[in-house]
Amino acid sequence: MRHLKRYSALAKGLYTPEGRKDRKVVVIDVRPSPTSKNADIFLQVTPGADFEIVHVLRLLIAGKRLEGLEEESLVGGVAFRQWQELAELMKACRYGVVMFGIGLTQSRGKDLNAEELNSLIIELNAFTRFYAVAMRGHGNVNGSNQVLAWQTGYPLAVNFQRGYPRFNPGEFSVVDMLRRKEADAALIIATDPSAHLPQSAVNYLKSIPTIYLEPHENATTTWANVVIPVAPAGIGAGGTFYRMDNIPLQLKKLVDFAVPSDLEALQGIKEEVLRLKRGEAAC
Amino acid sequence: MLKIINGQVYDPKNGINGVSKDLYIDGGRFVQPVQEAGETIDAGGCIIMPGGVDIHSHIAGAKVNSARIMCPEDHYDHFRAAADCTRSGVGHTIPTTFLTGYEYAGLGYTTVFEAAVPPLEARHAHEELEDTPLVDTGIYTLMGNNTMIMKALQEKDAAKRRETLRSLVSWLLASSKGYAIKVVNPGGVESWKWSAGTVDLDTPVQPFGISSRQILTALAETNEDLKLPHALHLHTNHLGDPGNVRTTLETMKTLTGHRVHFTHLQFHSYGITPKGGLKSAAPEIAEFMNAHPEFTCDAGQIVFGPVTTMTADSPMQFHLHETTGNKWGSFDVEMETGSGIVPLRYRPSVLFNASQWCIGLELLLLIKNPWQIVLTTDHPNAGPFTAYPQIIRLLMDADYRNSVIETLHPKVGHYTHLKDLKREYTLEEIAIITRSGPAKALGLSNKGHLGPGADGDLVIYQPHKDKEKMFASPVYVIKDGRIIVRDGIARQSFGGKRLVALPYGLKDLADGSLSQELAQDFADYYSISLRNFAVQYDYLPRMEVISCG
C-alpha cells in the first residue's frame, strides 16, 4: 500500500498534478486484494492463464484478428471484450507502467511469462511510452543482483568452482545445487532458508556444515552449526540499498549494536582464512 | 624512488619527441633528476609515453550494469580466472569492473572517464568505480534533458537565468561528484518520453517549450562561468542518422567561440545520398574543426565485431532496436534523462557499417591538429576499448589500412574518401591523441605528461613494426610510481583516485544548494528526498578535487 501512495497511484507529479485522478489503475489478479479495491478496473483472472492473457494482449496491440473469439468468450476467466478495452487503453495512454511480481514469474510458464510480458511492453512502445517493473520480494535483493552483476557479470546463480564466474539458473541456483547435493558447506546471509527453501533442500543443508549470519532468532538459527549474530542492515549497519527501479540510496546506521555488521563478520572470516593460508600468495 | 633510464621518451606537452631521457618518480610523482639510489628500470631500446587517458568510455553505473545483466552471451567465452593479485571476471564488450581495470592498465591506460551518469544514479557509478582498480576515474553528469534545467531556461531575464543556471549546475555537479557537464541529444530524450518526434535545434520540447539550442548555449555559457576544467561534453542531436551533418554543423556554428568537446563525432558526420543512404561528411566536419581551435572532439571509431550500444539517447536506441530487431532495454530516470541498450554487430560486408568505419578514420586523418581529436571507440558503442592498438595500427600504417579497405563492402569507395588519404600518424601524434591531448582537453595538468609534478604514470613499449602488437602489450605500466603491469600481467591491484571538479564559486562540494523554488520542485516531483540526493563522501575514499578558477 505504501507503494501505491508514494509511487504508483496517489503520487502527484509534474504532469499528473491531480495524482490519483490523473491515473488509471488496472489490477489483474486471481483474487481481490486491498490493491484491487483501489483500482479503476479489476480483472479477476483464473490461475495459470498469464501467458495466454499476455499473448492475447500482444495480438490485440498488433492489430491481429483473433479467429473464434467472440466478445463474451472467456480468456483467463475474463470476457475477451474486456481485454480488447484494456489493449485500447494501453495504446492510448500517455505513459504506462506494468508492475509484476511472483504471481507471474512463479506460476505456470514462469520465465516465459516474463518474456512474453516484456515483448508486450516493447511492442507498446511503438504507440506510447511503456515500462515494466519487476516487484521483487526481499529487502535489498536488487542490491545483491547489482553487485554480483558488476563483479561477476551475472546477477544470480553464479558458480566460482572453476576460478571464474559461470552462470546458469536452474543448475547453479541454490535449490538445484542443494538438490544435487553438490555443496559441501554453506555460508548463508540475509535470508532464512528454513522459511524459503523446499524441505528437501533444508534437510540437505542440515547434513552439511552451515554457517549462518543473522540478526534474529528463527527456524534456521536452531539447527545451523555456527550462528553469527549480526546487526540488522539499515538499522544497526549502513550500506547501499538498490530500489526496485535501480535507484541507489544510502542507508545510515541508526543504532549501535553489540554485534558486528555482515561486512565486519565477513571481513573477519576472510582475514582469518588468509592468515591460515598465508605463504601461498600475498599482494 | 623509481628511476627509468635510457628510454626513448615521447612527452609532447613538454616538447620531447623521441629523445633518450632518464625519468625519476618519487612520492607517486615525477621529480627532477636526483642522485639518490632506488629501484632502476633500464628501458634501453624501448619507447616511453605517459599513461593513457580515455576521455569517453562507458564502464560503470546503472546502464552498464543493466547491459551486463541483459547480455550474458557477451561473457561466456570471455573470462579470466582469479590469479595471485587479480580477481576473476568476465565480459568482452561489457567486462566486469575488476576486469575493466586490469584490461585498461594492460593497455597502458591509467585514467578513464565514465561518460554518462544521471545524478540520481551517480552513487551507483561511484560504487562500481570503487571496484575498478588501477585507473583514476571520474564521471560526467548528464544535464541535457534535465527537467529543472529546462524549467530554469524559461526565465526571460537573462542575468537571472544565468545566475540560476550557475547554481543549479554547480549543485548537480557537486551532488553527483561529477567532473564535467554531459549533454546527450539535448531535448530529444525528453521529447521521446512524450512520444513526440525527434528534435532539431529549434524544436520546442514539452513541457516548457525549451529548444536544444537554448539548452546548448546556456550550458556552454554556464560551463565557462563555472570555469570547469573540461569543455561542455556534447553528444549532439540526431546521432547515427544519414544527413545529420547539417545538425552537427549548425550546432558547431551556434557554439562557436565556446569551449566544447564533440564526442564520438564519427556518429555525427553523416551525409545523405539522394536515395537516403549514408555517405561521408567527414571532410566538411574536419574543415570546421580545423578552423575552430576552441573545439575538441573524440572519434568514436567503429570496430568490426560485436558491441553493446548504450547511451542516454533513448530515442536513438529505440530506433536502433526497430531497425535491427535486436533486443532492447530502456530506462526512464525520472526528472533527469533516459537510457537505452541494444547489442549489435558491425560487419565489414554491410555497406552502412563499412562507411561508418571509414568516416571515423577520415576524421582522425583529416583533422590536422592532433590536440583537437582523441582516440575513442565510445566503448562499448562503436567498439571495445581493447581495440585501441588495432586502431593505432590503422592510423600509423597506410598499407595495412588499405589492405583492410579491400575487405570492405565493394561499394564503400563511392560513399567515403578514406582510400585517398595517405597520412600516417607518427608516434608523437599517437601520444597526443591517446594521452597528452585528452589530458589537456580535460584540464588535467598532472596527467598526459612526464614533467616534474605530474602523476607518476608511464608506459614502456617494445618497438615493433606491427604497431598493434606494440601497443597491445607494454613491457611495463607504472602508475603513481608503482609497477602495475609487467609483460602483460597485473603485478598488483589497488584503487585509483576519483577526480571531481569543484565548480567556481563553491567553497567545497557540500556548499552547493538549490533555490527555494527548485527545492520545492524536487520535493514535489523526485521520488527521493533532497537530503538523500547528494552522493556521500563514503563513496569516494580517494577523491581528488580539482578546483576551478
Ligand SMILES: [Zn+2]
Ligand atoms: Zn558515449
